[in-house]
Amino acid sequence: MSRSLIPGLRSLRTPAFGADPAGARLARIRRSPNFSVAEGSFQNPVGARIRPSGSTMEFAKIYFRKEERVRRGPAGTVPVHATTLADLAKPPTDGLRVTWMGHSSVLAEIDGRRVLFDPVWGERCSPFSFAGPKRLHPVPVPLAALGPVDAVVVSHDHYDHLDMPTIRALAGTDTVFAVPLGVGAHLERWGVPADRLRELDWHESAEVAGLTLTATPARHFCGRGLRNQQHTLWASWVVAGPEHRVYHSGDTGYFPGFREIGAEHGPFDVTMVQIGAYSEFWPDIHMTPEEGMQAHLDLQGDDPARGLMLPIHWGTFNLAPHPWSEPGEGTLAAARRAGARIALPCPGEPFEPTARTVPTAPWWRGVAVVPDGGWPELPTPSGSRATPTDSGDQEAAPVA
Numbered sequence: 001m002s003r004s005l006i007p008g009l010r011s012l013r014t015p016a017f018g019a020d021p022a023g024a025r026l027a028r029i030r031r032s033p034n035f036s037v038a039e040g041s042f043q044n045p046v047g048a049r050i051r052p053s054g055s056t057m058e059f060a061k062i063y064f065r066k067e068e069r070v071r072r073g074p075a076g077t078v079p080v081h082a083t084t085l086a087d088l089a090k091p092p093t094d095g096l097r098v099t100w101m102g103h104s105s106v107l108a109e110i111d112g113r114r115v116l117f118d119p120v121w122g123e124r125c126s127p128f129s130f131a132g133p134k135r136l137h138p139v140p141v142p143l144a145a146l147g148p149v150d151a152v153v154v155s156h157d158h159y160d161h162l163d164m165p166t167i168r169a170l171a172g173t174d175t176v177f178a179v180p181l182g183v184g185a186h187l188e189r190w191g192v193p194a195d196r197l198r199e200l201d202w203h204e205s206a207e208v209a210g211l212t213l214t215a216t217p218a219r220h221f222c223g224r225g226l227r228n229q230q231h232t233l234w235a236s237w238v239v240a241g242p243e244h245r246v247y248h249s250g251d252t253g254y255f256p257g258f259r260e261i262g263a264e265h266g267p268f269d270v271t272m273v274q275i276g277a278y279s280e281f282w283p284d285i286h287m288t289p290e291e292g293m294q295a296h297l298d299l300q301g302d303d304p305a306r307g308l309m310l311p312i313h314w315g316t317f318n319l320a321p322h323p324w325s326e327p328g329e330g331t332l333a334a335a336r337r338a339g340a341r342i343a344l345p346c347p348g349e350p351f352e353p354t355a356r357t358v359p360t361a362p363w364w365r366g367v368a369v370v371p372d373g374g375w376p377e378l379p380t381p382s383g384s385r386a387t388p389t390d391s392g393d394q395e396a397a398p399v400a
Contacts, residue, residue: 016127016164018157018186018224021231025199029182029231032201042182042222042233046255048284050221071323076367078137078315081348085141094354096244096269101140102316102347104161106248106272111241113150113209117248117272118161119143119170125160125317127224132159133317136324140348143169150209154179155250156234157186157222160317164190178206178213182232186224202235214238216261218252220285238265244354247271247299251313253284254291258298267306270343270353271296276314276327286313286320289330293338304340308353311342315364325368329376332362 021029029035035042081087084099092109099107103125104118121143126132143166152175155161162183170177171191176198179187184199198206200215207213215235222232237248238261247261247268262268275292287295292311300306314327328344335342343351343358351358365375 014127015189019189021182021185025182025185032181034202034233044219045217045257046219048219048253050285052281071369072318073324074136074367075369078367079346079363080137080140081346084348084350085145087350092352094352096354097350097352098270098310099350100310100312100345100347102137104274104312106312108239108246110211110239110246111243113211113241114148115151115153115211115239116149117153118155119152119166120160120163121166122163127159133319136316136318137347149173149175151175151211151213152177153213153237153248154183155237155248156180156220157183157224157232158251159224160319161250162186167192176208178208180215180233180235201233210241212240214265217257218250219255220251244269249273249295251286254287254295258295262299262301267300270308270310271299272310272312274313275311275331277319278322279320289327290334292331293334293340296340297338304338308341308343308358325364328362328364333376
């Protein structure tokens with residue numbers, strides 16, 4: 001690209017694209033053991049193809065094929081928990097409660113503190129308000145009604161994890177932002193004061209409100225524009241309190257590092273693991289439900305009785321060729337094979353991971369396109385709480 005064109009292109013970048021690291025921040029990036037000066041980019045813990053493999057034409061045929069396009073979204077109105085705020089007003093019995101808000105956005109209440117992971121309250125995960133993947137369900141609660149948050153944790157700078165309108169709203173509060181190295185440049189452009197940023201490399205930790213937040217490795221990539229320079233890091237996160245500890249995967253492909261993270265920081269009361277938006281066209285940077293379950297087991301030292309897994313990164317945006325309901329069904333089947341505990345809340349439904357019962361009914365079956373051959377038989381409930389969609393035969397509501 002012509003040097004003379006680059007300043008002009010930069011001037012066209014709207015604030016949603018964020019900012020490039022510069023000055024002391026860029027110098028720190030270049031000193032990171034995870035940054036290759038020779039290649040000018042952060043490196044994955046194991047090799048990963050970050051661009052779609054195979055034929056673009058073949059991918060387009062699959063993605064836009066009518067019969068498959070229909071399956072990639074819900075056939076009815078996605079149920080959203082109706083009493084989230086009232087439920088959150090009561091303290092958790094054991095000091096730990098988790099509320100999946102959709103996609104990778106999770107509110108975790110840990111030993112009297114509140115941590116918000118990858119908050120995306122915008123209508124589209126895109127730099128534009130008029131284009132890009134749109135929400136398939138509303139946010140369970142308005143951001144302003146959520147109340148004080150001690151820490152906001154961001155896994156990486158892709159639009160479905162780092163949302164400018166949401167960050168700008170939170171910038172006006174007293175919360176602290178924990179982000180991977182380089183991501184702070186975006187947040188500062190959007191109004192977050194530098195003294196409320198905790199910008200971490202892998203294996204670095206910050207203390208926030210009595211919690212220890214640690215950035216841990218992930219296998220992914222970064223970038224908010226066409227010219228992706230890989231100058232911002234991606235991470236998974238461990239948050240540990242006096243009594244409880246949780247893990248959030250962010251976006252990642254499967255890699256052996258999960259076992260190392262578990263050995264150093266686990267076991268976990270709950271792992272929040274990415275199991276959606278996978279494809280054979282990008283097998284190294286997102287996990288299938290089966291790989292997500294294996295990651296959970298690795299994190300828990302191969303003991304399926306330890307902790308609980310919450311599947312994330314699905315249900316809210318259409319980002320891949322697979323059917324909308326497939327991540328949930330795949331996780332249900334993988335947990336059954338492994339004998340592991342999972343939670344399957346609908347968006348906005350709080351649950352306590354250490355409680356005897358957690359939501360495990362396949363709520364999506366009532367609003368999804370029924371697969372050829374019908375729904376698989378459900379496992380015998382164990383530690384679950386029945387809901388009206390347990391049978392999978394609830395009549396689908398009309399699309400909103």
